[in-house]
Amino acid sequence: MFYDTASNAHGMAHDPFKAIVAPRPIGWIGTKGRDGSQNLSPYSFFNAVGDHPKMVMFSSSGRKDSLRNAEETGVFTTSFVSRSLLMQMSQSSAAVPYGTDEFALAGLTAMDGRVVDAPYVAEAVAVLECRVTMVTTLPDIEGAATDSHAVFGQVMGIHIDERVISNGRFDLALADPILRAGYMDYAGISPLIELARPRVSGRG
Numbered sequence: 001m002f003y004d005t006a007s008n009a010h011g012m013a014h015d016p017f018k019a020i021v022a023p024r025p026i027g028w029i030g031t032k033g034r035d036g037s038q039n040l041s042p043y044s045f046f047n048a049v050g051d052h053p054k055m056v057m058f059s060s061s062g063r064k065d066s067l068r069n070a071e072e073t074g075v076f077t078t079s080f081v082s083r084s085l086l087m088q089m090s091q092s093s094a095a096v097p098y099g100t101d102e103f104a105l106a107g108l109t110a111m112d113g114r115v116v117d118a119p120y121v122a123e124a125v126a127v128l129e130c131r132v133t134m135v136t137t138l139p140d141i142e143g144a145a146t147d148s149h150a151v152f153g154q155v156m157g158i159h160i161d162e163r164v165i166s167n168g169r170f171d172l173a174l175a176d177p178i179l180r181a182g183y184m185d186y187a188g189i190s191p192l193i194e195l196a197r198p199r200v201s202g203r204g
């Protein structure tokens, strides 16, 4: 089958787009408002987008509280979602009024960042502390503003729980991430496949 996205006539009960671009990592975004309120919400429009310096991005569909806070304070954290934190992560996605502390709502411990003034999930096995470098409203092909707002951040500091380091590596099997699939689905990781990139002589 084929469908054009202008009509979006895929003929299925639910739009398959997010099931195709899947599974996606979940950035569990911790922020503070200018008023000092704490906020925690999951974002699967999230990824690493650079490594020198280390950069991540999350995108808000509509102007949500994490976007507002990141704009207000210029910082955010991202906490790693392990399988053991799936229910708490889901609870923290509830559409609650601005200022509601989703750390408390989900029964999680909020810790203040070491280098940024934003909270993170103490129970998470890895955390990135980030400073906002750019917030941009994504334009469509006509150049018109959409209601998707991407927040880019430079990673200033990284926490790793010693219990998920083995043989000198961040052990993803031990960290046991939960990833976002399409619809209401989540995925875990099955045994990792180790494969080196092909080497071409004269190129890095």
Ligand SMILES: Cc1cc2nc3c(=O)[nH]c(=O)nc-3n(C[C@H](O)[C@H](O)[C@H](O)COP(=O)(O)O)c2cc1C
Binding pocket: 026, 039, 040, 041, 042, 043, 044, 045, 046, 059, 060, 061, 062, 064, 065, 066, 067, 089, 090, 092, 093, 094, 095, 096, 180
């Ligand atoms: C696993 C998961 C991933 C999500 N990813 C996104 C996302 O990428 N962008 C978005 O706008 N909302 C996403 N949501 C919905 C937000 O988490 C939800 O709207 C939340 O209430 C936003 O909170 P905030 O207003 O405190 O930022 C996701 C929800 C879940 C459960």
